Amino acid sequence: MTRAPTTARSLADLVEAGTLPRTALADPALAQVALDYAIAVTPDVLDLIEGTPADDPIARQFIPTAQEATTTPEERDDPIGDHAYAPVKGIVHRYPDRVLLKPLHTCPVYCRFCFRREQVGPGGAALNEAEFEAALAYIAARPQIWEVIITGGDPFMLSPRRIARIVEALDAIAHVAVIRFHTRVPVVDPARVDTAVVDALKARRAAVYVGVHCNHARELTPAARACLARLADAGIVLLSQSVLLRGVNDSVEALEALFRALVAARVRPYYLHHPDLARGTSHFRLPIDEGQALMRALRGRLSGLCQPTYVLDIPGGHGKSPIGPSYVSDADSDGRRAVTDFRGERHDYPDG
Incomplete structure (x- = not known):
């Protein structure tokens, strides 16, 4: 083409x-x-x-x-309940020790399965100065906030100057130990992550992580891998977030290739998300038991470095729960359990 x-x-x-x-x-x-x-x-x-x-x-x-x-009855405008946990504009505070900071609602690409598809788009304006300061004040006033996750929209759509401003402002809040950016840019527009962006991400005190959204091994082109190398060589820890999608990566072979390619590019697979109940996305969703079967099959094929946590964001804002397969049975009357190995064979274990 x-x-x-x-x-x-x-x-x-x-x-x-x-x-x-x-x-x-x-x-x-x-x-x-x-x-x-x-x-x-x-x-x-x-x-x-x-x-x-x-x-x-x-x-x-x-x-x-x-x-x-086509919208199914169970689908929602706000499938993971962001709105219910938004105390000030640009902040989502669902878990006690971390918040989302959403400085803008624009993205380089718009994924057809996006759980924020009702919020993001070309008209998604960035926080203005007063709104940004109010978001920072909220974080600064709550010492339990240990991690700030910058998302949106895609924060790598911001200029290097704006990214640096966010990093510097959060780095100045003593109780913020981790600053994490979530982005699609390294795989869909890798040239955008130039030396200025990499420099903007460097903090003096806090640890900076970048979570990269990638769903298929073919997305890791030579340009994307070079972009990830620029980030990794600068000391930035890279994680991945993927979504389990029918027709995209719903096979053992596709997931194995994806997670191997990520680890080879120095990106640690972090989450494999079950698709959310966003409007118009039913054709992407598959039953949870199919996802569990895929994760069970991967256990015997991939190093632990390549194993993400399979999670479901519970509709309504109740947070993420691991939904991967279990390998251990309940204890019997003698305190013994059965543990399943990667070949599917069961073994007795005397538990306590």
């Missing part, structure tokens, strides 16, 4: 880029999807697309389909 010069932001742009047929422009359901949910696909991502959302794991993540026009 010929490289597109700019980010595709409409159905017409995607037709021009060759990722949608011209007939898509006459599809009323697809037109409604384009009105309801933002579109953005960077040139780097367009280069990776090798088919349609029905048969290509990259296209499926980023190219809108008429399936998104």
Whole structure:
């Protein structure tokens, strides 16, 4: 495919880029999807697309389909309950020791399964100065806040100056020990992470982590790996967050390739998310027992370095829970348990 010069932001742009047929422009359901949910696909991502959302794991993540026009009864505008835990603008405080700081609501790409798809988009303005100061004051006034997770939107869409301002401000709050950025940029627009961005991320005192959203091994292009190397070489600890998606990575082979590629790029797999109940995303979701079976299969195939925690964000704002398979039975009357090994064989264990 010929490289597109700019980010595709409409159905017409995607037709021009060759990722949608011209007939898509006459599809009323697809037109409604384009009105309801933002579109953005960077040139780097367009280069990776090798088919349609029905048969290509990259296209499926980023190219809108008429399936998104279908909303099931259980789906929600705010599936993980951000709004209920937002004491001031830009802050979500769900867990006692950490908060989310959302300085903006724009992204380089808009994933078709995004749990914040009702909030993000081209009109998602950044916090103004007064709102940013109020968010910092909230954090500074609560010594139990040990970690601040900068998300959005994608904070790597901010200028290096703005990123540095956030790092410096949080680094100055003595009880904030960890500053964590969540971003898609290293895999969808890696050139954006230049020396100025890397320098902006460096703190004098607090530990800085970057959580990279990546769902398929093909996203780790040479440019993406070079970007991750720039961050790792600067001493920034890299984690990954992935979403288990039907038609993208719902096989042992796809997940194995993804997690091996991440670890080889010095990115520690952190979470594998079960997809959230966002509107118009039912075609991405699979039953939890299928996810558990995949995680059980991976246990015998991959090093512990490559094993993320499989989690579900409980709808309504109740937080994340691990939902991976169990390998140990309840104790019997004699205090003995059965433990299952990576081959699926059970072994007795005298517990206490």
